[in-house]
Amino acid sequence: MLLQLLVVTGIAVWRRNSAAPASAAPSAAEPAVARHPLAWSGTRDFRVIRRDYEDPAHSQCSFYLAPVDGAALPPFKPGQFLTFQLQLADTGAAAQRPITRCYSLSDQPDPAHYRVTIKRVPAPADRPDLPAGVSSNYFHDQVQVGDVLQVRAPSGHFYLDAASPTPVVLVGGGIGITPMMSMLRCCLAGQPGRTVHLYYGLRNSQEQAFKQTLEQLASAHPQMHLQVVYSRPAADDVPGRDYQHAGHVNLALLRQQLPHGPHQFYVCGPAPMMETLVPELLTWGVPPQDVHFEAFGPASVRLPAASAQAASSAPATPVEVRFSQSGRTLPWDGQQANLLDFAERHGVAVDSGCRSGGCGSCETRLRKGTVSYANRPDHDPVPGHCLLCVARPTSDVELEA
Numbered sequence: 001m002l003l004q005l006l007v008v009t010g011i012a013v014w015r016r017n018s019a020a021p022a023s024a025a026p027s028a029a030e031p032a033v034a035r036h037p038l039a040w041s042g043t044r045d046f047r048v049i050r051r052d053y054e055d056p057a058h059s060q061c062s063f064y065l066a067p068v069d070g071a072a073l074p075p076f077k078p079g080q081f082l083t084f085q086l087q088l089a090d091t092g093a094a095a096q097r098p099i100t101r102c103y104s105l106s107d108q109p110d111p112a113h114y115r116v117t118i119k120r121v122p123a124p125a126d127r128p129d130l131p132a133g134v135s136s137n138y139f140h141d142q143v144q145v146g147d148v149l150q151v152r153a154p155s156g157h158f159y160l161d162a163a164s165p166t167p168v169v170l171v172g173g174g175i176g177i178t179p180m181m182s183m184l185r186c187c188l189a190g191q192p193g194r195t196v197h198l199y200y201g202l203r204n205s206q207e208q209a210f211k212q213t214l215e216q217l218a219s220a221h222p223q224m225h226l227q228v229v230y231s232r233p234a235a236d237d238v239p240g241r242d243y244q245h246a247g248h249v250n251l252a253l254l255r256q257q258l259p260h261g262p263h264q265f266y267v268c269g270p271a272p273m274m275e276t277l278v279p280e281l282l283t284w285g286v287p288p289q290d291v292h293f294e295a296f297g298p299a300s301v302r303l304p305a306a307s308a309q310a311a312s313s314a315p316a317t318p319v320e321v322r323f324s325q326s327g328r329t330l331p332w333d334g335q336q337a338n339l340l341d342f343a344e345r346h347g348v349a350v351d352s353g354c355r356s357g358g359c360g361s362c363e364t365r366l367r368k369g370t371v372s373y374a375n376r377p378d379h380d381p382v383p384g385h386c387l388l389c390v391a392r393p394t395s396d397v398e399l400e401a
């Protein structure tokens with residue numbers, strides 16, 4: 001069975017965690033989901049102190065952010081992300097209200113600043129008539145040094161296990177390199193005895209980010225093994241100099257290269273990479289607890305265990321969804337990927353942001369009934385609430401919306 005995560009605008013976040021239920025009234029039977037304390041609540045003002053393009057095509061730009069209050073920044077876990085609340089007042093009527101987007105921290109913790117690296121998202125190739133990505137283009141075109149942005153504290157469950165000595169394999173596809181940069185630098189700095197393999201998959205040198213940094217790190221740290229993999233090398237890309245392999249980062253390549261023994265895998269990339277590599281690793285026999293992943297974009301990941309759990313948590317009989325504030329009761333037909341899509345399709349207004357369980361914008365009180373998540377969301381909702389963007393009902397539900 002194929003499980004599909006449909007995320008319209010952003011990143012589909014799949015974790016190895018099993019399907020997690022949520023119910024209106026937490027009970028002793030409800031699995032405990034640890035709520036990670038955030039470094040600050042709500043948003044904090046950050047000033048952009050520097051911006052740098054990271055690739056020759058200038059499609060990936062790093063933004064360095066220092067807190068306006070001047071206080072030292074708390075550390076974060078390598079792989080976590082920041083959530084931005086953007087006021088796009090001058091970009092047209094459609095964007096008058098704040099929008100919320102998540103961006104991974106792309107460097108190791110520094111008490112003076114954070115760094116995120118943002119790829120410009122164009123309109124889909126087959127729909128050039130659609131507007132280009134709102135947030136990423138706003139960052140590239142409007143956000144300048146000196147500007148102040150509202151930022152929520154680092155969060156997310158996709159982060160390096162920095163206590164483990166097991167060799168680590170980082171696989172970054174395209175802009176999925178960002179959390180890998182943070183993990184890599186933390187690993188090299190904090191665990192100098194730990195072997196780290198970095199596989200960076202991308203089209204060609206035009207879109208290669210952090211090239212000089214990665215090459216310098218690899219030559220300074222013998223325990224780091226850098227493998228750059230181009231799927232479409234450009235005419236002047238030289239094998240051995242610019243890239244080590246032509247093709248894709250796949251199991252065949254990993255099997256050929258990695259030494260025998262256990263490894264911890266961290267994978268972040270576009271849908272095609274996630275849809276093949278993650279299930280392949282599990283089929284190869286890598287224990288699920290050693291496969292960590294986060295997908296940037298819509299992804300369909302074939303995970304036998306999660307598929308079976310999702311199937312067993314699907315309601316056996318038709319269920320109803322009641323939106324108490326809107327006064328509407330509607331039959332859930334299972335056609336929508338989640339309750340946020342369902343609400344929007346029926347004209348029920350709900351806040352939303354990342355559409356992938358990361359930012360918490362769509363957190364809604366679950367007054368009655370139960371929902372399930374295919375995987376544990378990054379944002380931990382308070383008990384008795386749920387995240388509409390990744391939740392599906394498993395019984396009749398009443399939502400405060």
Ligand SMILES: Cc1cc2nc3c(=O)[nH]c(=O)nc-3n(C[C@H](O)[C@H](O)[C@H](O)COP(=O)(O)OP(=O)(O)OC[C@H]3O[C@@H](n4cnc5c(N)ncnc54)[C@H](O)[C@@H]3O)c2cc1C
Pocket residue numbers: 008009010011012013081101102103104105116117118119120121122123124130131132133134135136137156175178179296354356358
């Ligand atoms: C945990 C997490 C970490 C992330 N880390 C990073 C990171 O480090 N770097 C990074 O660059 N991104 C990252 N992202 C992705 C980022 O959050 C945004 O999703 C991304 O920048 C796109 O947002 P946008 O507002 O630019 O595009 P959106 O406005 O959301 O548009 C997305 C796409 O939809 C198209 N579109 C517009 N209208 C329609 C329509 N009517 N129908 C169909 N399609 C339409 C747009 O043209 C565009 O191609 C991360 C996401 C998450 C959840």
